[in-house]
Amino acid sequence: MKEFANDEQELQVEKESFFDKKLQRRNFLQYAGVSAAGLALVAAGCKKDDNNFNAGVDLGSGDIGILNYAYALEQLEAAFYIQVVATPYSGMVAAELAAFTDIRDHEIAHREFLKTALGAKAIVGLDVDFSTINFTNRDSVLATAKAFEDLGVSAYNGAGYLIQSADYLTLAGKIVSVEGRHAAYIRDLISNGSFAGSDVVDAMGLDKSRTPSEVLAIAGTYIKTKINASNLPS
C-alpha cells in the first residue's frame, strides 16, 4: 500500500518535472512519442465527413494547401482587374489603363501558373462577389485595388515560413515582390508618396504579414464560394 502510494507520488513528480521542462531526454522522447500516437489515433477516428464545420472548397494540406491558398487569392485579383479593364472608371487616363492592363495580365499569369503547377490538385474556379465595388468610380476601384494588393503582400509574407519546398518558396517570392510593386503604384495613384505608408510598413521598416485565416476573413467579403482552410499548415 505504501509502495503504491510512492509510485503515485513518483508519477506525480515525473509529471510535474515534465511540465517544469526538467525531464530527462529519453523520458521526454517517450512522453512526446506516446502523445503523438495517441492524438493521431483520436484524429483517425474522426473523419472529415462526420461534421459540417469544415464544409466548402478544401484548399488541402502542406505545400499543396499553400499553393491553393495563393491560387485562390490570385483568382480574386485577376477577376477584379479583368473587370476594371473591361469597364474603365470614368476619367481613367491612358497611362492608368495601360498600367491596369499590365497588372491584369500579371495576375492572370500568376493564376494560370498556379493552376498549371497544381494540376489535378488545383481547387475549382471561385465565384466572386464584387457587389460592394463601384467599377465606374475611380475612388472605389483604387481603394479596392490597394486593399487587394496590400492584402496579397501580407498573405505571401505570412505564409512563406509554412512552405516546405525551397522551390515553391522561391516562386512565392517571385510573385510577392511584384504584388509589392503593384501595391506601391496604386497607393501612389491614390496619394503620391504613400507607396510604403505607415499603415503597411511599421517603424522597423517591416511590411505586414498575415496568417491565412486573417487573410481569408478579409478576402471572404469578395468570394462567394466557401473556402475550407482548416487543413493548411500552421
Add this chain to the structure above:
Amino acid sequence: MNLFNIIRDIETLDPEIADKMNPRRAALKSMTSFGSKVALSSLPFALGSFFNTAKAQSTSAVNDVLNFALTLEYLEAEFYVTGVAKSGLIPAGPALTAITKIRDDENAHVAFLKSVLGSAAVAKPTFDFTAGGAFADVFTNYATFLAVAQTFEDTGVRAYKGQAPALLGNKVYLTAALSIHSVEARHASHIRQMRKSTGQAPNIKPWITGANDTGVAAVAKSFAGEDNVTQGGVNITTLNGVGGKISTSAATEAFDEPLTKAAILEIVSPFIK
C-alpha cells in the same frame, strides 16, 4: 508500428534530434497541434515532414544571411542619407519627401538587423557610391542619383529573394526577411515612377520588363535573368490571357527573379572600398 523505436532509431542517427524536440523550443506544442491533424496510417510520412521542418538552420547560417542583408542595408541607408543631405540634389517637394521616406525605411532596416544580430553584426563598410568613377556625378546629378537608387532597390529585392531558401521554415527570420523584401519592392516601384515622371526613363514601368529596362548600360548585371519566362517548368507565354496568350513582356514582369549571394556581391563590390 512502434513509434518509440522509430524515435530511438532517429536519435541514434541524429543525436541532435532531442535538442530539436526540446520543449524549450516549443517542439511539444508544434508536435501536438500537428498530431491532431494526421491519421495514424500517414504518421510515418508525417513524422518525416515534422523532422524536416523542425530542422532549424544553425545560428551561424542564419547570421550569415542576416549579415549579408545588413551589408546591403548599410549601403542603401548611407546612400540615401548622403543624397538627402546634399543640398540642391533632390528637388524639394514630393521627390525629397519620397527619398527621405525611403532613407528612413533603410535606416530602420539597419537598426532592426543590428538589434537582431547583436554582437554578431558586421561593421559598416566604407562605401564609394561613384563605383570607382562609373557614377562620378552620383551626388551632383539627380538623374544619376535616381538611376543608382533604382539599381540598389531592384537589386535588393533580388538579394532577399535569393536568400529566402536559406531561411526555409523559419517563422521568425524568414518572415522578417520577407517583410523587408516587399518593402524594397515598394521602394523600387516608386523610384521607377520617379524616373519615368522626370523623363529620365520615359518608358520604364513600376515592374521590371525584360532584362535591363533602365536605359543605363552600366547596371545590366543587376537585371541579368529578369527576362526569364519559364517558372517551375511552365512557360508563362503558353498560358491563356485575355484575347490570346500572356505576352512575353507580361510574363517577365509578373515574376521577379532572385540572384545568388555571389552575383549580388559582384554587383555591389564596386561600391565598397
